[in-house]
Amino acid sequence: MGVPGAFGSILMGGLVSAMLYGTTTFQTYIYFMHYSGDASTVKFLVAAIWILDTLHLSCMCHALYYYLITNYGVLTSLEYMVWTFPTSLLINVLVISIVQCFFAHTISCLCRPQKKWLVAGPIILLVLVHLGPALEAVIMMFVNRDVDILTQIRFSAVLPALAIVALVEALITISLCVLFHDSRSRSAFPRTKRLFQTLIIYAVNRCLLTSLVTIAEFTVNVNQQDDWTMGLDFMIGKLYANSLLASLNTRQYLRSQHSGTESAEHINTIHLGNLPQHSGDVPLSVSALGKATALRSEGEPKF
Template sequence: MTEISSTYGAILFGASMAFGLSGIVGTQCVIYFKMYPDDLQTIKALVSAVWTLDLTHTAFICASLAYYFVTHFGDQARGDSIPWSIALTVVVTAIQTFLVQCFFAQKILRSSKNNWYITGPIILLSLLRLLAASVSTVEMIQLHSYSAFGARYPGWVFTTGLSLSAGVDILITGWLYYFLREIRARTGSTIMIQAIDNLTLYTLETGALTSLAAVASLICWLIMPTNLIFLGLHFVIGKLYANSLLASLNTRKELRRMRTGHGRPWVPHRVPGLSTSSLGTDTFGHANPVEVYKFNPKAARLNINVERTILEDDAETSIERSLRRYSRRFQAWERP
């Protein structure tokens, strides 16, 4: 029973999670094409490619479930067999990972003012991860056995691929966090700080999810190479990358709305015209009949409107000045 739960059960559980995440990917793709019809063709092509890869990955998972639970149902000896569909899920996941990591590397390149010393190693490591996954796929198809695949070679190739995936995620998250905190430290706008804080939280969450999934699959692969728990977790990795890309694209309008402060900055509603002197009282609250008699409601309302307008215009000018100063750097996060 333990062997079945850690082999077939792990595959079935991982496939169920992957199907759910694939549905979220499809929903986000529909939202993207409806919300951003004027995006660059390259970005639309990227989204289309990621969606196509996600559907292909899901189809391969379905084919593997049919292999284990339909074609060879009840044949426990097939638990060590690697169908071609399982092997292809590895390279499809690697291609998705490479595309998404290059997308975020582009954001780092913009934020670092085209610093290739930072961005270059990220792209190179991501390319090596794709190469390692491609070798793993070829070896899986040739060996057709999990026990043979777990040998020193090509086992270390698969280990290297997962390690590179987690490492690149950590690098991307770390650099994005660094540039966001740098922008936050130099801006004095409350609206900008709020937008940057929300974006920082989102960056850490998405980076942590993808890296934790890769690390969890790597740990299970190293500690429990005789079961398929690592494979069930590996099914989820590509879906998380696709969702992180689409979430980043679909939140751009919200970022613009937050950066502009709903079109007008928020100012506390002070009522300077209704002071104690205007109401005919002194500092200690004693009434002054003469001042009350001279109180003109129309003049008071005019005073309120004029002073409130002056306060709001001053605040808006200050905020707009700050936004113009940092908008070019922050727009790297709003553009695809």
């Protein structure tokens, strides 16, 4: 496998990954500028995600430089994996696990106390199960630097790990959509219904891109296209990092949209009939996609 055939798709994946890192950095800056009042644990989580993403970019750049610059034309170098490639895989495993656990925690906050572990528990369990084959693949790559190791661990480690990641994404999205739809159906206020409709759309969009890339990586793995597998793997961790940051950074937008809708409805009510605002129609505490939505003041039960 020569350099053009092996590294064309890998280089493209690296370039897209570098652009996604710029988005990660921008979103991290936006978060610390606008959400300085968040809990220390959330701010630590955001900082940890950005640091891991920065390390991943460094490992990716080193791997590409090693093959395309330092050992350009040295065909024997293509038979071995440089140490930064399995390191980048390990960082991806950590980022994906952290992000999925974050959304599992969010789902548990949305559920009733007696049902939260019934809904969020299987998701957390699958995330932990995913660590088994994922870490096995990384360790095997560190122990055996031969490129042929990818063929040996494909069906025992790589494909099971990707399948579990895709399954967890589906469970997170379905859980969020069901919870938001249930709250929407129980609400008597049009503005609250519209808000939950927006949250459902956000939940689907959050899952869509990460799921598509995960399924694409699974497909090229089955077809034994290692170059495309590496290119997609460079991107997948950054997609998860951006999905978490986007869910945190949309809170202010959702609050402003909800506040604007509430004001418009209040003005229309006065104009049409000089009717007072209902005492039960109180402002909704809107959080990010997948964050707990407080509706106790409206008397709406949780899922």
